[in-house]
Amino acid sequence: MSVYDSEELEKVVSSFELDGKVVSIERFGSGHINDSFRVVVNEGDKSYLLQRINHKIFPNVDGLMDNIDLVTTHLKSVLKNEVIDVDKHTLTIIPTKSGAKYQKDANGDYWRIFILLDGTKSYDIVETTKQAFAGGMAFGRFQKQLSTLDATQLVEILPNFHNIDFRLSNLRKAIEADRVGRLAEVGELLDYIFEREEKMRRILVMAQKGELPLRITHNDTKFNNVLLDQEDNVQCVIDLDTVMPGYVAYDFGDAIRTIINAAAEDEKDLNKVVLNIPLFQAYTEGYFSEAKDFLTEKEIESLWYGVLLLPYMQVVRFLTDYIDGDVYYKVHYTDHNLVRTNTQLKLVKELEGAEAQLREILSQSVVTPS
Template structure:
């Protein structure tokens, strides 16, 4: 973490013509990729909060592409706020402040920073606690899709090469795994890695199913969030309903099922992706049902019947993919996902694979619940 003098120099670029005093700089622990800080500033007549964020260059190689996508999202959102009925948009999205008067990012050496307006009277969650929260997330994700489903593909850039390309993640993993020297791992860690590897091998037929589905040309594509996990939904302090959807770094054009599957993955593991005890890790059907009720509350369906018949496949794919990404990151030395201890990404992969096995065991019931909305 930088010292306060270094932070002050970065913040100064966003407020060149203003007199102010920095009151506090606190790291926000939520989020696995970018370094994020809550800043409070005194301008004399007002005190405002902002979110300062460092972009992880290990993940995002073209930071201005992120900001281009965000600009397109903001413009489209503002247009829809005017043109859509007031009760059809149940959320807001983040807006940012330019650096040096005109640039969307501040660059210090090779590091890029940006400053967002703080969304007042809201809170975030790492895990879902109630069916009401799961319902609200489902309802808001449908609202998000309703707003952005007609944003043209040519307006958006791909934020990460091969993002959500499960086959490529698997190929990269196998190449890495075959080069790993297990002599450097103690027996316990080696055993855990090998068990995770066995789960990857046992479920790789999912890739064949995914290829068939993608090649069918029947899936619904649109501008999607790309990473709609629980912590990217902010809840209103008074109503406890979703009031904002944040972190649009992965906003791009792709299958709508990616958003739905990833959101379900995050919601329905009540102990979160950092669960310490794998025996407590399970897929919560009550939260799953609540999410579906929320998403399909409005009868204006965005998904086709073909999409809906493949929800459970994408649920398994997205969990399988994330487990592979966590394990890969552990094996390369934890360069992508933030950690608090060395084996955290290994543990995260185990949580995902355990959730996958739980879903496989309950697939019939899961599909039955989905079919109620067709």
């Protein structure tokens, strides 16, 4: 995490149109990508969120901020008919004094400011069915509200992010190079991956046939990207950096991947990798309580493929990095990426084993009144 002195931060903040004089600037949150700070001013009850955009991960800063501006502007137009204070239910970009969406400093760093949504809370881990339902409702509502905005207006900020053909191509390149001599020990894992290759391409095939509409998707549907009020009611979806064109099954599958596994993503004891079916059902019911208003039949069909694809894709990505010599993901011991690979692979196997039960829950949740 970068270190900034108060003078540097105050200079950055002075470039933006804030209501009031700055009283304090303090580090805020525990994000791993962008540096964040809480900015308190001396007027009103409003605080601000200052962020340094990690332009190594998001090099197209203009496209990134244009995407967020398009999405939040559209959300506000929808929300004005639903809530009293729209600024509490979506992010609000604070412009610079010159009207720009971000400020570039003398060091080449990029900064932005949002209104800070005070009085909210989030959870890193889903522990109850009520929380899971709220998470499903939040992302289902988010997709529904954006379903009337043309997805082609947005830039693909992370090209091929959920493209399994791209991920498998990277794996094949890693196999061919075998830079650190690890290929011999992962033969069975590779057999498993390539045996399921066609099965895991079903969303892409449906899209290529024109069966799936291109939507605006979040692409990072972790539960801590949902803000709740003090009664655990959904208030806002945050972290919009990865919002871009995609298919709804990707968001659904990634959310399920993060809540259904009772174990950690790098659990060594594979016996602990078991499915939490009640959380799956609660999330699904929450999701359909909002999303069934706009989803097509083919999109509903694709959701199950997303449930299988997203953990499978992580198997591919972790194993690719392991074969490459651990150059992408941070590792804490020699075979950390291999452990992650095996954990996600066990999750895929568990999902495959419970397919009939999980697909029945999906079918029933579509028709269950919200």
